[in-house]
Amino acid sequence: MKRFMARAGLLALIILFTGCSTFFSRVPADRQAKLFPATKFAMDAAGDGWCWMFLACPALMVSLPVDAALDTLLLPVDAVRVHSRQQSKKAESSRSPKVTEPS
Numbered sequence: 001m002k003r004f005m006a007r008a009g010l011l012a013l014i015i016l017f018t019g020c021s022t023f024f025s026r027v028p029a030d031r032q033a034k035l036f037p038a039t040k041f042a043m044d045a046a047g048d049g050w051c052w053m054f055l056a057c058p059a060l061m062v063s064l065p066v067d068a069a070l071d072t073l074l075l076p077v078d079a080v081r082v083h084s085r086q087q088s089k090k091a092e093s094s095r096s097p098k099v100t101e102p103s
Helices: 002-017 020-026 039-048 048-053 057-071 075-094
Strands: none
Touching: 020 039, 020 057, 039 057, 048 057, 057 075
């Protein structure tokens, strides 16, 4: 019974941690739109020394395959976000500031 509870607890933790990079990489509105953001977020965090000290990296590594799969499913959404951001930057740069000359 103890073995079953330990395995069930471990499985519950794995399920809770999967996909957290997908959530954290897309929630803030001010984050730059890019393709495969959750996978990049997890890989950048894995390179950080603090991540390993606080044992967050093992959770990120367990979550990485799920994040990659979710990034692949959300690829059309991310592509639209990147395209719309590029279009808005083009529109802003094409506007010329109105300069008034002193008379």
